[in-house]
Amino acid sequence: MPNIGLVGTSFKHEHLAAILEEDLYDGFFEVHAENYMGAGGAPHRVLSAVRERYPVSLHGVCMSIGGPDRLDAGHLARFRELVARYEPAFVSEHLAWSSHGGVFFNDLLPLPYTESTLNKVCDHIDQMQEAIGRPMLLENPSTYVAFASSTMSETEFIRAAAQRAGCGLLLDVNNVFVSAVNHGHSAQAYLADFPLDYVGEIHLAGHSEQRDDDHAPLLIDSHDRAVADAVWTLYRDVIACAGPVPTLIEWDSQLPAWPELRAQAQTARRILAAHAAERPRGSAAARTERACHEA
Numbered sequence: 001m002p003n004i005g006l007v008g009t010s011f012k013h014e015h016l017a018a019i020l021e022e023d024l025y026d027g028f029f030e031v032h033a034e035n036y037m038g039a040g041g042a043p044h045r046v047l048s049a050v051r052e053r054y055p056v057s058l059h060g061v062c063m064s065i066g067g068p069d070r071l072d073a074g075h076l077a078r079f080r081e082l083v084a085r086y087e088p089a090f091v092s093e094h095l096a097w098s099s100h101g102g103v104f105f106n107d108l109l110p111l112p113y114t115e116s117t118l119n120k121v122c123d124h125i126d127q128m129q130e131a132i133g134r135p136m137l138l139e140n141p142s143t144y145v146a147f148a149s150s151t152m153s154e155t156e157f158i159r160a161a162a163q164r165a166g167c168g169l170l171l172d173v174n175n176v177f178v179s180a181v182n183h184g185h186s187a188q189a190y191l192a193d194f195p196l197d198y199v200g201e202i203h204l205a206g207h208s209e210q211r212d213d214d215h216a217p218l219l220i221d222s223h224d225r226a227v228a229d230a231v232w233t234l235y236r237d238v239i240a241c242a243g244p245v246p247t248l249i250e251w252d253s254q255l256p257a258w259p260e261l262r263a264q265a266q267t268a269r270r271i272l273a274a275h276a277a278e279r280p281r282g283s284a285a286a287r288t289e290r291a292c293h294e295a
Contacts, residue, residue, distance in 0.1 A: 005244040006055065006089070007269045009261050010223075010251050013046055018258035020049065027265070028089055030057035030248050037078040047086070055089035057201070057248065058082055065124045065138070066111040067097035076131050083132045090201050090246070092137040092170045093128065095121070095158065112147035113157040118164070125165035137168045137200050142175040142207075142221035144182055154179075155193040168200035171245075173235050174227065178207050178219040187234055196242040204235060204268065205250035223252040227264060236271055244272045 008028035011019075019029075029050055036043050050056065060079060063071060083091060096108035111117050129136055140158060152160070162169055171194065180187035206225035212218045227235075227249065239245070249264040 005272055006246040007265050007272065008054075008057070008246070008248045009265050010249065011047075011050060011056070012251075012255055014255060015258040015261070016046055016049070020053070022262075024054065024262075028055040028057060028246070028248070030059050030090075030250070033058045033060045033079055033082055034062050036082055037075075051086050056086055057090040057092065058086065058088040060091075060093040061108065062098055063093045063124075063128065064097045064099040065093050065128070066095060066109075066117065066121055067099055067124075068120065069100065071124055071127050072099070076128065079128075080131045080133075083134070090137055090170075091132060091134065092139055092201065094139045094141060095161070096141050108141060110141060110143045110145060110147070113150040113152045113154060115151065118152075118157060118160055121161050122165045125161065125167050129165070129167065135167050137170040138162065138165075139170040139172055139203070140175050140194075142172070142178040142219075144218070146183060153193070155190060155195070159195040159198075162195060162198040167198075169195065169198040170201045170203060171196070171199045171238065172203040172205070173238060174203065174205040174207055174231050174250075175221060177228070177231050177234060178221050181217055181219045187230075188237070191234065191238060191241075196238070199242055199245055202235070202238065202245050202247045203250055204231060204247060204264075207231075223250045224254040225251075226256075226260075227267075232267070232271075235268070239271055239275045244275060247272070 006026050006028045008030060011029035011031050031047060036047055047056070062075065063079070094108050095111065097111065098105050098108055125136065125138065138158065138161060140154065158169065161167070176190050177187050179185070180190060204227045205221065205223045206227055208220045208222040208224065210218045210220060247268045249261065249268065251261055
C-alpha cells in the first residue's frame with residue numbers, strides 16, 4: 001500500500017500487548033498529556049515502549065487556552081518537559097477554557113467569539129508555542145450552548161486565531177457534527193467555511209444521543225463508541241477537499257477490544273487510499289474545486 005499518511009488511535013494501556021505484537025503501517029498513538037506529567041513510573045515506561053516504535057501525539061485537555069487568566073506556569077512547564085521527552089509528531093489543545101481563579105473544572109467549556117476573546121486566545125497560543133518551541137494545533141470544540149454576545153462565527157474565529165498566532169488546526173469532524181446537530185446548523189456549511197489549509201491533523205470519534213428538555217436531539221461528544229456513519233461521510237468530504245491528512249480515532253471510555261479499535265483506523269486508511277487512487281483522474285485543482293463545491 002502506498003504511503004498516504006499517518007492513521008492512528010488513542011493509546012490505552014489495556015491495548016499495549018496487542019499493539020506491541022503488531023507492525024502497524026504508518027500508525028501513531030495519541031495520549032492526553034496530563035496523564036503523563038509525573039516524573040516517572042509505569043505510565044512513562046509504557047509510553048516509552050510505544051514511542052520506540054511509533055510516533056505519538058500529545059493532546060492537552062487542561063491548558064485552558066480560552067480562559068481569562070494567564071496560563072498556569074507549572075502546567076506549562078510540565079507540558080514543555082513532555083514535548084522535549086517524547087518529541088511528538090503533533091501537539092494539540094482545545095479551543096475552550098477549563099479553569100478560572102485557581103479553580104479547575106472537569107469540562108471543556110465554550111467561549112464567546114468576540115475580539116476580546118480572540119486576543120486572549122492568541123496570547124495564550126503564543127505563550128504555549130514559545131514554551132514548547134514549536135507550533136501547536138488548535139482543536140475546534142463540541143458545544144452545547146452558544147453565546148448571544150458572539151460577534152463572529154466559530155469558523156471566522158478559528159481562522160483568525162490561526163492566522164494571528166501562527167498555529168495549525170486540529171479538525172475534529174465529530175465535534176463539527178455534534179455541534180451542528182445541537183445548534184440546528186449545517187455541518188456541511190461549517191466545513192465549507194473551515195480553513196482547511198491550516199489543518200495538520202483530523203480527529204474522528206463516536207458520540208452518544210440524548211434528548212434535551214424540549215425532546216430535541218442532543219448529541220454528546222462521549223468518545224465511547226464507533227464513529228457514526230454521518231461522521232464518516234463528512235470525513236470523506238473533508239479528505240476530498242484537503243487531501244490526505246493524518247487522522248486519529250479517539251476512543252476514551254467503554255473501550256473495545258484492540259481489533260475493533262484498529263478496524264476503525266483501517267476504515268480511515270481505506271478512505272485515504274481511495275482518495276489517493278482518485279488523484280490521477282484530472283488535475284488536482286479541478287478535482288479539489290469540484291469536490292469542495294459538491295460537498
